[in-house]
Amino acid sequence: MHRASRIVSSAVLGLALLGLSTVASAQTVVNATPASAVLRGPRLIAGLVALELAGRDLPTTPDFEFVQSFFAYLPVQAALDTDAHPRWIGATANVWLCEHKDAAGWSASPTLVDVRGAPQGIAFVAGGVAANRFVLDDGLLSGQVPLGLGLPLDVVIDADGSGSLSTGDIIDGGGAKPGLWLLYPTVLQGPLAVTEVLYSGGSFLGQDLYYPTDIANLGELPLVVISHGNGHNYQWYDHIGLHLASYGYVVMSHQNNTIPGVISAATTTLTNTEYLLANLATIAGGALAGHVDRQRIAWFGHSRGGEGVTIAYDRIVDGAYTPVNFALADIVFISSIAPTDFQGSASANPHGVPYHLWTGGADSDVNGCADCSICQTFHLHERATGPRSSISVHGAGHGAFHNSNSSGLFAAGPCLLSRTEVNFLVKAHVLPLVEWYVKGNPAAVECLWRPWESFKSPGAPTSSCVVVDYMHRERASDRLVVDDFQTNFDLALSSSGGAVSFDVTNVASGILDDANTTFTASGGEAMNGMTFSNSTSDDTRGLVFDWSAADRSISFDLVPALSDVRPYTHVSLRACQATRHPLTVAELGDVVFTIRLRDAFGAAALIPISVYGGGVEEPYQRTGCGNGAGWANEWETVRVPLGDFARVAPSLDLSSLVAVDLLFGPSSGSAQGRLGLDDLEFVRN
Amino acid sequence: MKPISILVSLLALVAALTMGSMALTASEPRPISEAERALSPVRALVLARPFTLERPAQHVWRAEAPTYDAGFLVVLEVDPSFVEPRQTEEPVLQAGAETVERVNHGERSGRVVGIVPCARDAAGRPGMNLSTTAFFFGPEGLPERVTMEDARRALQRAVLSGARPFSGDEIARALERGGALMALRSRDELDPVAGVLVLEHSPEERDLGTGLMAPR
Numbered sequence: 001m002h003r004a005s006r007i008v009s010s011a012v013l014g015l016a017l018l019g020l021s022t023v024a025s026a027q028t029v030v031n032a033t034p035a036s037a038v039l040r041g042p043r044l045i046a047g048l049v050a051l052e053l054a055g056r057d058l059p060t061t062p063d064f065e066f067v068q069s070f071f072a073y074l075p076v077q078a079a080l081d082t083d084a085h086p087r088w089i090g091a092t093a094n095v096w097l098c099e100h101k102d103a104a105g106w107s108a109s110p111t112l113v114d115v116r117g118a119p120q121g122i123a124f125v126a127g128g129v130a131a132n133r134f135v136l137d138d139g140l141l142s143g144q145v146p147l148g149l150g151l152p153l154d155v156v157i158d159a160d161g162s163g164s165l166s167t168g169d170i171i172d173g174g175g176a177k178p179g180l181w182l183l184y185p186t187v188l189q190g191p192l193a194v195t196e197v198l199y200s201g202g203s204f205l206g207q208d209l210y211y212p213t214d215i216a217n218l219g220e221l222p223l224v225v226i227s228h229g230n231g232h233n234y235q236w237y238d239h240i241g242l243h244l245a246s247y248g249y250v251v252m253s254h255q256n257n258t259i260p261g262v263i264s265a266a267t268t269t270l271t272n273t274e275y276l277l278a279n280l281a282t283i284a285g286g287a288l289a290g291h292v293d294r295q296r297i298a299w300f301g302h303s304r305g306g307e308g309v310t311i312a313y314d315r316i317v318d319g320a321y322t323p324v325n326f327a328l329a330d331i332v333f334i335s336s337i338a339p340t341d342f343q344g345s346a347s348a349n350p351h352g353v354p355y356h357l358w359t360g361g362a363d364s365d366v367n368g369c370a371d372c373s374i375c376q377t378f379h380l381h382e383r384a385t386g387p388r389s390s391i392s393v394h395g396a397g398h399g400a401f402h403n404s405n406s407s408g409l410f411a412a413g414p415c416l417l418s419r420t421e422v423n424f425l426v427k428a429h430v431l432p433l434v435e436w437y438v439k440g441n442p443a444a445v446e447c448l449w450r451p452w453e454s455f456k457s458p459g460a461p462t463s464s465c466v467v468v469d470y471m472h473r474e475r476a477s478d479r480l481v482v483d484d485f486q487t488n489f490d491l492a493l494s495s496s497g498g499a500v501s502f503d504v505t506n507v508a509s510g511i512l513d514d515a516n517t518t519f520t521a522s523g524g525e526a527m528n529g530m531t532f533s534n535s536t537s538d539d540t541r542g543l544v545f546d547w548s549a550a551d552r553s554i555s556f557d558l559v560p561a562l563s564d565v566r567p568y569t570h571v572s573l574r575a576c577q578a579t580r581h582p583l584t585v586a587e588l589g590d591v592v593f594t595i596r597l598r599d600a601f602g603a604a605a606l607i608p609i610s611v612y613g614g615g616v617e618e619p620y621q622r623t624g625c626g627n628g629a630g631w632a633n634e635w636e637t638v639r640v641p642l643g644d645f646a647r648v649a650p651s652l653d654l655s656s657l658v659a660v661d662l663l664f665g666p667s668s669g670s671a672q673g674r675l676g677l678d679d680l681e682f683v684r685n
Numbered sequence: 686m687k688p689i690s691i692l693v694s695l696l697a698l699v700a701a702l703t704m705g706s707m708a709l710t711a712s713e714p715r716p717i718s719e720a721e722r723a724l725s726p727v728r729a730l731v732l733a734r735p736f737t738l739e740r741p742a743q744h745v746w747r748a749e750a751p752t753y754d755a756g757f758l759v760v761l762e763v764d765p766s767f768v769e770p771r772q773t774e775e776p777v778l779q780a781g782a783e784t785v786e787r788v789n790h791g792e793r794s795g796r797v798v799g800i801v802p803c804a805r806d807a808a809g810r811p812g813m814n815l816s817t818t819a820f821f822f823g824p825e826g827l828p829e830r831v832t833m834e835d836a837r838r839a840l841q842r843a844v845l846s847g848a849r850p851f852s853g854d855e856i857a858r859a860l861e862r863g864g865a866l867m868a869l870r871s872r873d874e875l876d877p878v879a880g881v882l883v884l885e886h887s888p889e890e891r892d893l894g895t896g897l898m899a900p901r
Binding site: 206262263365 | 742745746770771772773774775786787790792827828829830871872873875876889890891892893896897899900901
């Protein structure tokens with residue numbers, strides 16, 4: 001493709017499919033002939049310009065990040081790139097923030113109605129996004145919707161001042177997706193009143209049920225099942241049950257047979273799910289009959305129960321258990337809170353179901369130390385072959401994830417978080433988690449990977465001790481993998497077959513498993529602090545390397561099949577600092593580096609990862625498990641929007657990339673550090 | 686070495702020193718003495734109540750998961766450090782060569798409510814002879830992984846380490862506290878009774894006790 005063609009986001013592509021014009025044709029559509037509208041159907045408005053407008057300020061170049069989700073009560077911003085669209089320089093136009101409508105909706109009702117009461121006039125000037133950023137809402141709008149999460153809004157620049165959406169106007173949204181989602185703070189209780197019922201169907205069939213009181217008028221709601229851990233109780237998950245039910249979920253927490261072990265716990269997950277579904281006509285007086293969506297079931301488990309839910313799923317996959325009242329495909333999501341790993345990959349295995357993991361850095365029970373394979377939570381996450389996410393919370397103990405003060409925190413380490421703080425974090429995260437994985441609500445997905453430092457719910461704990469890291473991986477069809485290190489073990493070759501060159505030091509690739517029983521740093525132990533794999537059957541691999549006081553790099557050449565990244569939205573990787581390593585200790589802070597994209601015509605664009613909020617987090621400074629401070633290597637996903645690269649270097653051709661470079665050292669970020677690296681890829685968010 | 690392992694080793698050493706060269710067999714243990722009891726992680730049999738089940742239940746606390754239709758609902762006084770709940774492996778409570786279903790944890794009360802399954806005797810009553818049954822904590826593990834053979838070996842080691850049955854007087858008092866034989870239709874009917882015992886003997890575990898008594 002000619003290099004003048006530039007990336008358009010997937011949202012824009014979606015609009016193109018719906019008949020709206022794309023960025024590439026923005027300069028011509030104002031005077032477009034009606035023919036295109038005729039071709040695209042009479043319902044659609046011809047000649048609209050689809051652009052991303054909503055986003056947030058960045059402290060340095062690229063100055064602005066276009067994003068889709070915003071929390072209510074915090075500022076919502078927008079920007080117009082007048083470098084890319086110079087005809088707007090010197091123009092003044094009204095900017096409207098409207099309820100979202102799809103193309104047909106706008107065509108049927110094009111009158112602009114601003115949810116703020118009135119539009120705002122903006123005078124556009126030269127200087128690109130940096131000079132054309134403005135506040136759409138200063139935190140005055142509420143994002144509350146009757147059911148679910150996210151108020152969808154479209155942003156319109158009314159080019160002709162007609163007060164109606166018409167040819168030549170710019171719109172962010174207006175297609176299958178809105179321009180932005182305004183999220184009600186996920187920490188806060190939702191809009192629905194909740195009924196809680198405690199009952200038992202017999203031995204190990206005690207259940208604590210939460211559902212919207214008005215369920216009779218809400219249709220079929222997804223079911224969330226919670227399987228507690230050993231020494232815990234099924235009545236200790238009110239914070240999740242009341243919270244999710246208030247947003248339109250049926251939540252059932254059940255008595256879990258954990259003391260005998262994880263197999264028994266898995267059995268009670270199955271029997272309790274069956275019991276509820278088989279007795280909807282009588283439980284809670286029959287209030288749930290006809291109102292539970294049997295095809296959208298999520299299993300949550302804590303500790304032994306967290307492993308148990310994966311065992312239960314595996315038993316169905318293996319044919320060892322045949323459900324009566326549901327099917328394998330009806331389990332659409334599994335989430336484990338600090339799970340054990342007694343059974344290993346043959347049994348404790350989420351397979352391809354979307355999976356999520358919660359890990360507390362201060363957990364003194366399922367503690368993650370190198371000497372305890374059954375205590376390493378990440379094994380289950382790494383076994384998940386489908387979409388997956390994780391959240392790691394420094395200072396969170398094992399018992400902080402339930403809500404009973406009659407039980408200890410089971411926590412060790414500095415800067416411990418209270419149960420109240422962790423419960424708030426759980427509420428803030430669990431809602432977008434199920435909204436995305438259970439309901440497929442796109443408003444929620446950015447909550448699963450955008451850095452905590454720059455994107456969190458109002459009302460979430462703000463103590464400096466609250467440190468949160470995410471990992472997030474899309475389904476395979478939304479990923480273009482450059483290197484996942486699972487094949488082509490030669491350091492000079494990526495898993496996708498491209499050449500890899502580097503001048504970073506002490507480079508090694510291998511299975512991400514600490515080779516001994518401590519986190520003590522040792523020069524000969526490349527994978528110190530890694531806890532992704534058990535020592536027998538798991539095979540998650542990655543790269544480790546370091547640099548010190550000199551500029552260094554790793555370059556991943558892209559094979560031709562990977563050169564056109566326009567269908568994707570971000571370049572993505574996951575990284576961690578190497579715990580207790582002398583360079584990590586010397587740096588003791590977020591490690592920052594720069595990502596550079598190069599095209600076949602010699603153009604390049606580079607962006608430091610710190611622009612989007614922090615860097616690769618330093619390990620939680622917990623002692624024990626050997627000498628020194630720093631707990632298990634804590635991986636996090638790092639993403640940079642591809643559109644930002646194109647804005648930094650307008651000549652960069654995203655259809656003809658030849659390499660991704662990772663630049664380290666004083667000129668590119670942190671002067672020193674030792675990192676783990678995995679899953680370098682382009683993703684479609 | 687973990688603290689609990691050290692404790693077990695110390696107990697074994699103390700027991701060996703105390704009992705000298707006394708000959709013991711796993712099948713014929715003598716009753717526990719007051720001095721030994723003070724050292725034992727299972728310190729007392731507080732209550733025992735026999736029951737039968739019309740519909741047999743499955744004992745998933747042993748790898749073979751056998752069915753049973755009789756047993757004893759017991760309350761034991763234990764060393765709390767042995768029942769501190771963990772997600773990792775814990776000492777497995779046994780009654781003779783059988784694993785005990787622990788209804789609660791008891792880490793603060795030091796009281797464990799348990800279900801001891803057994804076969805019926807010729808008269809149709811629980812066939813286990815409490816006067817020859819030693820209660821003890823076996824090696825750390827998951828009960829569901831403990832086989833009958835494992836349990837027998839654990840019993841032999843426990844007896845060699847000093848585990849003994851409770852005295853006849855103590856058993857009699859426990860049975861008196863427990864009350865008459867409960868003829869139940871199913872295992873489900875044990876839960877509310879066990880729930881009451883949890884509330885009485887381990888009130889800190891109120892949620893567990895009330896949960897077991899939740900309406901059916």
